[in-house]
Amino acid sequence: MSLMAMRNSPLGSLTARLFKPVSISNQYIRSLHKNAPPPVPSPTPFVPDVQTFLTLIGREMSKQASKIPSWEELFTLNSNQLRQAGIEPARQRRYLIRKREKFRNGLYGPGGDLETVVDGVAQLRVVEVPLNARGLTQQAAVQTSSATLSPGMVKAIVNLAPDVTTYQYGKKQLVKKFAHMKIHRGCQPMGPFLQPLKGSNGTAATISVQEGMWEDKRGQKVDGGERRRREVQNKKRLDERKKA
Numbered sequence: 301m302s303l304m305a306m307r308n309s310p311l312g313s314l315t316a317r318l319f320k321p322v323s324i325s326n327q328y329i330r331s332l333h334k335n336a337p338p339p340v341p342s343p344t345p346f347v348p349d350v351q352t353f354l355t356l357i358g359r360e361m362s363k364q365a366s367k368i369p370s371w372e373e374l375f376t377l378n379s380n381q382l383r384q385a386g387i388e389p390a391r392q393r394r395y396l397i398r399k400r401e402k403f404r405n406g407l408y409g410p411g412g413d414l415e416t417v418v419d420g421v422a423q424l425r426v427v428e429v430p431l432n433a434r435g436l437t438q439q440a441a442v443q444t445s446s447a448t449l450s451p452g453m454v455k456a457i458v459n460l461a462p463d464v465t466t467y468q469y470g471k472k473q474l475v476k477k478f479a480h481m482k483i484h485r486g487c488q489p490m491g492p493f494l495q496p497l498k499g500s501n502g503t504a505a506t507i508s509v510q511e512g513m514w515e516d517k518r519g520q521k522v523d524g525g526e527r528r529r530r531e532v533q534n535k536k537r538l539d540e541r542k543k544a
Contacts, residue, residue, distance in 0.1 A: 340375045341404045345417035346509070350374050352420070356409060357399045358515025359392065375400055399514070409514030410480045410492040411507045416459045423460040423497065424481060424489040425504040427467045428453040433475045457481055457489050462506055465499075 347353050350368050354361040367385045368374050377385065382393045403412075414422045431452055449455070456475045458467055484490035487503050493513055494505040 337376065338404060340372050341406075343371060344408070344412060344414075346411045346414050346420075346422065347403070347408075352509055353400075353403070354396075355509060355511055356514040357396070358512030359395060361392065361396060362511065364392075375404060395516070399516075408479060411509070411513070413476075413479055414459050414507070415476070416461050418461050418463075420509040421462045421506055422508075423462045423464060423504055423506050424457050424478070424491070424494065425460055425467060425497075425500070426455055426483055426487050426489055427458055427469075427503075429456045429458075429469050429475050430454075433469060433473060455483055455486060457483060460504075 343349065347356065350371055351362065351365045353374065354365050354368075364387055367387060368377070379390075379393050379397065382396065383390075387393050387396065402408075411417075411422065414424075416422060428450055431454055433454075433456065457478060458475060459478065460467060478491075481489060481491035481494075489503075489505045491507075493507050493510060495507070496502060497504040497506055
């Protein structure tokens, strides 16, 4: 059968339909490579809203709260959108994006993982809890035992409301370990921004939301910083020669 006859035959048309080239648009290819937007994290008891978050990260970001009206926008606006919202200068936008990514990944500053917070204030108290509350074994109990501990008990830091004075352990309750906090001298909670609670004999402290608690401190410029260091140092040498 000739090539022309094959093309005109039913078999030829069927073959052409079966092997018809498939075209994929560039838009479809781009959509395959485009990453899904990262999830918006839930607020925490210590960080319930935009104003609190901006207060904690410092660098006067709390003054920008009115430009970011919702929690979702705080974690979804890109750098260009933040600029359009009025977040200036660029280093402030970069700082905000860096801090929100830490929060998104669960990297909180002091107090960020607390669960019982009232009006921005939480209590941390050192108490005795059963071994299984900390997930410890009997061997660990021997290593942590002391004359001041009751048998089968260990010391732990618990999070309570600011006005609570006693702690009641619930059965099968696993006591959480809080970041940045530790027990000092066997009975005192110790950590950044803790304030001793009156009447607790040092066994309890409070922590409250403060400006700049989670701030990344800037480095101090020496001789004008990297870009102007040579110029400043040369000027200093000239001044020293003139005085000599």
